[in-house]
Amino acid sequence: MKRDRLIGAVLLVVALSAISGLALIAAFIFREGVPIILRVGAGQFFLSTDWEPSLGHFGILSMLGGSLAVTLGAAVIGIVFSLGLAIVLTQFAPPGLAAALKPAIELLAGIPSVVYGFVGVVTLVPLIRHALGGPGLSVLAASIVLGIMILPTITSIAIDALQAVPRSYVEGSIALGATRWQTVTMVLLRAARSGIVAAVILGMGRAIGETMAVIMVAGNALALPHSLLDPVRTLTSNIALEMGYASGDHRQALFATGVTLFVIITLLNTAALAVSRRRAGRRRVG
Amino acid sequence: MQAPRIVVQGFTACFDGKPAVKNLDLEIFPNERLAIIGPASSGKTTFLRSLNRLNDLDHGFTHSGKILHDGKDIYDADVDVAELRRKIGMVYAVPVPLPWSIYDNLVYGLRLAGIRDRTTLDERVEKALGYAVLWDEVKDRLHEPANVLSGGQQQRLCIARVLVLEPDVLILDEPCSGLDPISTGKIEDALVALKERTSIVLVTNNTKQAARASDRTAFFLLGDLVEVGPTAQLFTKPTQKKTNDYLVGQFG
Amino acid sequence: MRVSPATSQRVAVGFMWALAAITFAVLVFILAFILAHGLPHVTWSFLTQSPTSMGREGGIFPMILGTILVAGLAVLVAAPIGVATAVYLTEYTREGRLTAVIRFGADCLAGVPSIIFGLFGFVFFAIALGMGLSVLSGSLTLALMVLPTIIRTSEEAIRAVPYAYREVSFGLGSTRWQTVIHVVLRSAIPGISTGIVLSLGRSISETAAVMLTAGSALRLPRSLFDSSRTLALHFYILAREGISMTNAYATASVLIIAILALNVLSYWLMRRFVAKVGR
Numbered sequence: 001m002k003r004d005r006l007i008g009a010v011l012l013v014v015a016l017s018a019i020s021g022l023a024l025i026a027a028f029i030f031r032e033g034v035p036i037i038l039r040v041g042a043g044q045f046f047l048s049t050d051w052e053p054s055l056g057h058f059g060i061l062s063m064l065g066g067s068l069a070v071t072l073g074a075a076v077i078g079i080v081f082s083l084g085l086a087i088v089l090t091q092f093a094p095p096g097l098a099a100a101l102k103p104a105i106e107l108l109a110g111i112p113s114v115v116y117g118f119v120g121v122v123t124l125v126p127l128i129r130h131a132l133g134g135p136g137l138s139v140l141a142a143s144i145v146l147g148i149m150i151l152p153t154i155t156s157i158a159i160d161a162l163q164a165v166p167r168s169y170v171e172g173s174i175a176l177g178a179t180r181w182q183t184v185t186m187v188l189l190r191a192a193r194s195g196i197v198a199a200v201i202l203g204m205g206r207a208i209g210e211t212m213a214v215i216m217v218a219g220n221a222l223a224l225p226h227s228l229l230d231p232v233r234t235l236t237s238n239i240a241l242e243m244g245y246a247s248g249d250h251r252q253a254l255f256a257t258g259v260t261l262f263v264i265i266t267l268l269n270t271a272a273l274a275v276s277r278r279r280a281g282r283r284r285v286g
Numbered sequence: 287m288q289a290p291r292i293v294v295q296g297f298t299a300c301f302d303g304k305p306a307v308k309n310l311d312l313e314i315f316p317n318e319r320l321a322i323i324g325p326a327s328s329g330k331t332t333f334l335r336s337l338n339r340l341n342d343l344d345h346g347f348t349h350s351g352k353i354l355h356d357g358k359d360i361y362d363a364d365v366d367v368a369e370l371r372r373k374i375g376m377v378y379a380v381p382v383p384l385p386w387s388i389y390d391n392l393v394y395g396l397r398l399a400g401i402r403d404r405t406t407l408d409e410r411v412e413k414a415l416g417y418a419v420l421w422d423e424v425k426d427r428l429h430e431p432a433n434v435l436s437g438g439q440q441q442r443l444c445i446a447r448v449l450v451l452e453p454d455v456l457i458l459d460e461p462c463s464g465l466d467p468i469s470t471g472k473i474e475d476a477l478v479a480l481k482e483r484t485s486i487v488l489v490t491n492n493t494k495q496a497a498r499a500s501d502r503t504a505f506f507l508l509g510d511l512v513e514v515g516p517t518a519q520l521f522t523k524p525t526q527k528k529t530n531d532y533l534v535g536q537f538g
Numbered sequence: 539m540r541v542s543p544a545t546s547q548r549v550a551v552g553f554m555w556a557l558a559a560i561t562f563a564v565l566v567f568i569l570a571f572i573l574a575h576g577l578p579h580v581t582w583s584f585l586t587q588s589p590t591s592m593g594r595e596g597g598i599f600p601m602i603l604g605t606i607l608v609a610g611l612a613v614l615v616a617a618p619i620g621v622a623t624a625v626y627l628t629e630y631t632r633e634g635r636l637t638a639v640i641r642f643g644a645d646c647l648a649g650v651p652s653i654i655f656g657l658f659g660f661v662f663f664a665i666a667l668g669m670g671l672s673v674l675s676g677s678l679t680l681a682l683m684v685l686p687t688i689i690r691t692s693e694e695a696i697r698a699v700p701y702a703y704r705e706v707s708f709g710l711g712s713t714r715w716q717t718v719i720h721v722v723l724r725s726a727i728p729g730i731s732t733g734i735v736l737s738l739g740r741s742i743s744e745t746a747a748v749m750l751t752a753g754s755a756l757r758l759p760r761s762l763f764d765s766s767r768t769l770a771l772h773f774y775i776l777a778r779e780g781i782s783m784t785n786a787y788a789t790a791s792v793l794i795i796a797i798l799a800l801n802v803l804s805y806w807l808m809r810r811f812v813a814k815v816g817r
Contacts, residue, residue, distance in 0.1 A: 003713065003715065004713050004714040004715055007630075007714075007715050008626070008630040008631070008714075011622050011623075011625055011626035011630050012626055012630070012631070012636075014619055014622040014623060014626065015622065015623040015626040015627065015640050016640070017619070018619050018620070018623045018640075018643075018644070018685055018689065019623075019639075019640055019643030019644055019647065020643075021647060021682045021685065022643050022646055022647045022650070024658070024662065025647075025650065025654065025655070025658045025682075028658050028661050028662050028666070029654065029657055029658060029661075032657075032661055080557065081557050081560070081561055084553070084554035084557035084558065085554070085557060085558050085561060087554055088551070088554040088555060088557075088558050089558075092551055092554070092555075093558075101558065101562065103801070103805050104561075104562055104565055105561070106801065106805075107565060107797075107798070107801050108561070108564075108565050110736075110739050110740075110743070110797050110800070110801050111565075111568060111569075111743070111794070111797065112742075112743030112744075112745065112770050112793060112797065113743065113745065113746075114743075114745045114770050114771075114773055114774045114777075114790075115568065115572060115773075115790055115793065115794065116568070117774075118572075118773070118774075118777050118786070118790065119567075119568050119571055119572065121777075123571070148561075148564055151561065178543075179543045179544060179547045180547060181543070181546060181547035181550050181551060182543055182547070202649070205649050208651070209649075209650070209651025209652070209653065209654070210651070211651065211652060211653045211745075211746040212745045212746055212774060215778075216777075216778065236651060236653045236746070239653050239656075239657065240653055240656075240746055240749065240750075243656075243657075243660075243750055244749075254657075255657060255661075258653070258654055258657045261651060261653070261654060262650070262654055265649055265650060265651060265654075266646065266649075268649070269645065269646055269649040273642070273645060338709065340705065340708060340709060343704075343705070343708065345632050368711040368712060368713055369711065370711075371708065371709055371710065371711045372710070372711035375709070375710075376709045378702070378705065378706070378709075380702070382700070382702040382703065382705075382706050384703055384706060384707070384721060385703075385725060394707075394710055394720070395710035395711055398710060398711050398712045398716055398720075399711060444706075447710065448709075448710070451710070451711065
């Protein structure tokens, strides 16, 4: 038993060191990135669209706008598809078919982001260019590709949320004469709301953090987008595109871009956790 | 009369501060079958799980008083709990074979005790299966998964799994609650033969089973030991009114 | 005009089935598109030779080796830490402030984008610890990245093992550690392996984090301190810089087949796990 206590202590140390990685990440990114924000001035850094590293101009507003645009676009596509899939799979599909479709969705999550970006750039981008005009590399292309990429995340969490709704709610509603679809919209979605909101927030976190696919299809132009067909550069692509040759202030400014991203993601994650905590009773089981 | 194997002195068990067993005094003798009866939540199972310190797994568990095993308090700081649990072997209400072969289930406790020698393992397995009246039914399929056995066979396997450890005391928590009468009969027969080698404490909800399969019976009610005595006497001439009320069905 | 509930149900369900069909079609299209263009060029010599002229000619052998080294080492490092953390959370403590902190940390770590892991790995492993752009920097960075996945899936697999098994094991005289090893982990291993296989898949797919930590050297890595280019990064560079579309497709095909194989493996493990504990 004394040995058991020792093992418990060792395991605790391992567990704490595992999550201390998070603190380490924050510390190092902030140490590299925060000084330049202070030097340039937070107002200048966040609210200027002027990014010209060779002249020492570091304003990330266009990247912020770009990230926001593609993330919102991806969220719209992701929500429509994911909710549709989650509802069909849990409520309408025969169990055999649902069991066959779930691995397909997992596989979608497993495809490398470079492959998404590549397929997007050789098929979707020309399609947009011919059908809608503009360069093709655009907010729209990035939104569609990201929307598909975050679909597995949102779908699987939404499925969990829908399955957590007690059967009696659904049966009660059907017994009152509602159709299955009325039950879905009036009972099921309402009962699973917090889980679905958490799913969408986490999906948006995925989208805003995605890098390689966005670089390939978004066009990477340094300007605020005015339409869905404009090319944009996101925070993540800015880092990945320039990190290879950056040094000095420039490199620090890229870390500052990372700091911005880190803060946004942490806010999103905390929001998702806060929303899903309201149904946390479920997790304590077992 | 022989010296008692287990002496319980003023034992109280609490969960989150609420007592489940109150100020209990009881003795368990070698080679006897002691039945414990009583309505739900009367502290029977808590008492049983106190005997092999399984309640320790519950973070809210506290206790006072003593339980002496061969004169030594089992709650003393220097007691090896693993060793204690081998000496006071427990069988649960629901048979839970571990998801392995019959043989691996039987030798698990021995392996934990550090016994590796194949011949010893095989001998003890055969003997234990014999005591549990299961040998003939499984001798040709020891290496099949344990969960293919019927419910009654699984419960006898669980008994045998404890018996390979040659315990001083065998404690059984409503071992027949999920079984049919024939399986129940086989287990009761096994207990008759087993009392030659160990003490048996049998918690049961079934007063008829207590009457059939025990030498002495203790009646628990709401955490108190109301009465204990020779089974025949307790069932025919109980000294306490509460015991009588229970036996005639007043408490359901 | 009022639409009857039955009609609106038919329209809504039809629409959702269409969405499901599109999703499935997209998946099939991506896989078929890559494999159709790439598989014909995946020859034995492509798999076993080194690239020449930046990858325009020759094969991808150094990248295959680099990928195996980086992803394999990442999982090798992350798996014991992740499983130990899960064991601590489930078997060695009760729910409280400490477990809440550990879970919150793991959840946050899971949400950190890979490019941030890349930045961190670059300043921490490559520069601060002096490992340079190397297999080691890359794999340690990826290990940190997949750690939350391994913790989460291991925890779920361990929780799925019936509590009664533990009671039986304790009752037969085991210590907590013996119960963890012989009963809990033995039953949970297929479930835990699912998480590990998925993490291996993620490590192989990852590009942004590897680009900043393992570098993009084309030669065969000779030690863990050598820079090495992974398959995913090689594919990205070939495609983005327009070096060779044929070789890009072929590299992507190899990548896709590896991912497919890992997914099938994890699916098979999961079914075994469910069959084992979900009786």
